[in-house]
Amino acid sequence: MTLKSLRMRTTLSALAIILLTISTFSSLAVGAGQEFPVPPPPFTEGIFPCSNCHASMEVNRKKRELKEEHTKIRMHHAETMRWCLDCHDAKNRDKLRLYNGELVNFTESHRLCGECHGNLYRDWRAGIHGKRTGYFMGTGKRTYLLCAHCHDPHEPKFKLIVPEPPPFRPTDRRNVK
Amino acid sequence: MSNKNYTRREFIRNLSVTALAGLSLPLLSSCSREEAEDFLQKHFLEMTEEEKERVIAKLEQRYLEQYGRKFQISTQEALPETLWGYGLELSRCVGCRRCVYACANENNTSRYARQLHWIRVLRLKRGNLINLEDSEHYYAPETVPEKGFIYLPVQCQHCQNPPCVKACPIHATWQEPDGIVVVDYNWCIGCRYCIAACPYKGRVFNWAEPNLPKDEVNPNVHYLGNRPRMKCAVEKCTFCIQRVRAGRYPACVEACPTGARKFGNLLDPKSEIRYIIERKRVFRLREDLNTESRFYYFFES
Numbered sequence: 002m003t004l005k006s007l008r009m010r011t012t013l014s015a016l017a018i019i020l021l022t023i024s025t026f027s028s029l030a031v032g033a034g035q036e037f038p039v040p041p042p043p044f045t046e047g048i049f050p051c052s053n054c055h056a057s058m059e060v061n062r063k064k065r066e067l068k069e070e071h072t073k074i075r076m077h078h079a080e081t082m083r084w085c086l087d088c089h090d091a092k093n094r095d096k097l098r099l100y101n102g103e104l105v106n107f108t109e110s111h112r113l114c115g116e117c118h119g120n121l122y123r124d125w126r127a128g129i130h131g132k133r134t135g136y137f138m139g140t141g142k143r144t145y146l147l148c149a150h151c152h153d154p155h156e157p158k159f160k161l162i163v164p165e166p167p168p169f170r171p172t173d174r175r176n177v178k
Numbered sequence: 179m180s181n182k183n184y185t186r187r188e189f190i191r192n193l194s195v196t197a198l199a200g201l202s203l204p205l206l207s208s209c210s211r212e213e214a215e216d217f218l219q220k221h222f223l224e225m226t227e228e229e230k231e232r233v234i235a236k237l238e239q240r241y242l243e244q245y246g247r248k249f250q251i252s253t254q255e256a257l258p259e260t261l262w263g264y265g266l267e268l269s270r271c272v273g274c275r276r277c278v279y280a281c282a283n284e285n286n287t288s289r290y291a292r293q294l295h296w297i298r299v300l301r302l303k304r305g306n307l308i309n310l311e312d313s314e315h316y317y318a319p320e321t322v323p324e325k326g327f328i329y330l331p332v333q334c335q336h337c338q339n340p341p342c343v344k345a346c347p348i349h350a351t352w353q354e355p356d357g358i359v360v361v362d363y364n365w366c367i368g369c370r371y372c373i374a375a376c377p378y379k380g381r382v383f384n385w386a387e388p389n390l391p392k393d394e395v396n397p398n399v400h401y402l403g404n405r406p407r408m409k410c411a412v413e414k415c416t417f418c419i420q421r422v423r424a425g426r427y428p429a430c431v432e433a434c435p436t437g438a439r440k441f442g443n444l445l446d447p448k449s450e451i452r453y454i455i456e457r458k459r460v461f462r463l464r465e466d467l468n469t470e471s472r473f474y475y476f477f478e479s
Binding site for chain 2: 127128129130131132133134135136137138139141146151159161162163164165166167168169170171175176177178
């Protein structure tokens with residue numbers, strides 16, 4: 002075991018309570034891709050494939066403030082306990098990395114989130130947390146929104162949004178002929 | 179169906195005799211020939227397939243002239259083994275009203291003079307859930323959700339025991355076998371008893387000819403759902419009858435950015451709505467009235 006993974010172990014033990022739920026979901030490892038059809042992940046245009054840049058870059062595992070690239074990314078997600086490379090694979094930047102080392106595509110990022118958010122993941126698969134769209138029945142297509150469509154993985158708190166306008170009051174000019 | 183349920187003209191004659199006629203006068207006094215022709219049309223449930231086809235063809239022609247679009251008017255019946263139920267997770271709703279406008283667009287409601295909406299999003303002080311009187315739906319902050327408030331969207335609750343259906347003197351509104359409460363807009367006389375009877379304010383009235391701009395029309399409609407209405411017709415949410423009978427989520431479910439809105443078949447153990455009823459803390463509005471609504475609000479856990 003490398004020093005790095007040992008360190009990760011210890012830091013992650015803080016999350017042990019959440020992680021307890023993982024075992025429940027081991028059955029999901031196979032075929033998750035087909036089971037949960039999703040729209041394309043919500044990448045910034047032009048950023049994927051990440052390997053366009055990263056394939057030729059040295060891996061720098063040091064936890065630090067990024068100055069050259071990705072400067073807009075703010076970690077507010079149990080950040081004291083972790084670093085980018087807990088989720089992003091260091092060698093293959095086009096993949097995400099599960100706790101057990103398995104690499105998954107960005108179209109399956111829900112599996113990563115599910116490792117710590119077990120209850121919500123269970124609800125998500127049933128279409129309850131998050132959202133499914135399209136056809137709920139019959140042969141039409143039904144897609145799942147990824148967790149990342151609603152939560153920025155780095156700053157996952159659901160953002161405030163601008164509401165649509167209120168209805169016209171009965172006395173509103175637009176409501177009277 | 180026995181004829182007895184559907185004697186609309188007799189009802190109106192009786193009404194005028196009993197001097198209550200004021201209620202139905204708006205319709206009769208502003209009656210054009212077209213309206214008169216519609217008025218003589220049969221109740222939807224009594225039409226033969228052939229009669230339905232004739233009525234659909236007539237309507238499609240009329241909508242083409244009025245809106246310049248070719249409409250597809252479905253009369254698809256309820257699916258077997260189906261009873262629709264709706265779920266709404268209050269702890270997720272942020273009050274953004276995306277549902278309100280998605281509904282208006284899908285369902286061809288009047289846009290102005292008067293604006294009609296089938297969904298109202300009530301804002302309540304946190305911890306004040308029970309007291310609906312203390313709610314407001316004109317809130318307009320810069321962003322939502324606001325601290326200290328929760329949001330409670332309300333629309334037709336598709337009761338198993340619908341007071342509106344009971345109140346209608348001429349059976350112009352009824353419950354379909356899949357639980358959807360519908361209105362035959364042509365049969366409706368505009369007396370608005372149903373509006374008074376509904377404890378959820380789930381129904382709205384066309385005081386004037388609806389104003390629906392041509393370029394905002396949705397031409398995929400159901401006869402008992404989102405087809406354009408006329409002056410004096412009562413209307414309301416139909417769970418998007420035109421979509422759900424074809425297996426598609428209602429427009430409000432599709433539009434909700436937080437995923438708070440859920441829909442499914444109560445008779446299907448694998449449906450979203452069954453999952454919710456079996457695992458979440460659910461409640462229905464005004465359970466004390468025994469309306470047995472099929473609209474389940476729920477909370478996390």
